[in-house]
């Protein structure tokens with residue numbers, strides 16, 4: 001079914017087909033019975049694979065990565081696909097249009113995308129109205145960023161302002177300092193800048209936890225284009241400032257294996273299959289520093305249960321998917337979860353974390 005739809009959609013520009021699909025889905029969801037039907041087709045096929053991370057319980061470890069539902073408009077339908085959690089956003093304090101189109105490209109031969117969307121979003125106020133109207137069918141992460149026209153030296157103000165705004169409705173909050181499509185953003189990953197930002201966010205989180213009587217964990221989303229020194233510095237700082245998780249990784253500015261791909265020159269972040277080894281390597285290195293003291297959400301090129309398993313064994317506690325959803329359709333979620341459940345069964349362990357732990361030990 002999705003193959004047929006994909007054949008039609010892939011004739012259109014990438015962003016247009018994305019919009020068309022989700023607008024159609026939103027309209028369909030106004031009809032009674034659609035949500036239970038989608039759930040029966042997709043979510044019901046997802047086995048129970050509970051994982052506890054950041055003090056939250058996830059019914060399965062396969063989440064939606066940030067950027068697909070930037071405005072919190074499709075929460076119910078995405079949950080009906082069977083995701084164990086959804087990361088919405090990136091949302092910025094004020095609305096902004098993002099970069100001029102075209103800004104998303106399909107590299108079909110490589111099951112990849114290049115995007116330079118530039119945080120197009122409706123802004124925090126409208127985002128919250130959208131989210132509040134939809135309820136929370138599964139744990140919701142909210143990914144936050146800075147507006148393009150906020151000067152870099154005031155970046156922390158933007159993060160704090162959205163942190164404040166979204167805190168109440170979030171199960172966790174992801175700090176995006178790794179998008180390649182907002183000038184200067186990734187410089188926040190440099191040690192001095194990061195120290196100041198993490199400290200400010202931690203202070204903000206403590207005040208909000210007090211005010212709302214609820215601790216909402218914060219995760220830091222990092223780029224795959226980091227050298228060993230930068231990885232070590234980030235690992236040190238997330239521990240020092242007691243961050244609750246690291247999300248590894250965002251899209252890459254590198255073009256690994258794309259020498260003969262005509263669209264490779266397009267500016268932006270590369271996601272999907274070519275990102276896979278790079279992202280897994282960052283997870284492995286980050287885990288070597290963190291040793292499980294700070295959990296990792298692994299993302300980048302996850303297409304199959306084997307890919308998800310590799311990320312988990314490399315050090316991830318949860319995984320996320322974006323590009324594979326575009327190429328394979330919603331059934332990718334249950335395929336991955338079922339494959340992971342099979343791994344657990346074969347291992348003789350009683351839970352996914354136990355099976356992953358056993359595999360990590362065996363790999364030494």
Ligand SMILES: Cc1cc2nc3c(=O)[nH]c(=O)nc-3n(C[C@H](O)[C@H](O)[C@H](O)COP(=O)(O)O)c2cc1C
Nearest residue numbers: 065066067090115249250271272300301321322323
């Ligand atoms: C079109 C597009 C838009 C994205 N937008 C965001 C975003 O707004 N915030 C963010 O943190 N990551 C964003 N990402 C990155 C994804 O969340 C994810 O980290 C990356 O695509 C790697 O996962 P994948 O290979 O499964 O796609 C975007 C990715 C794509 C393809």
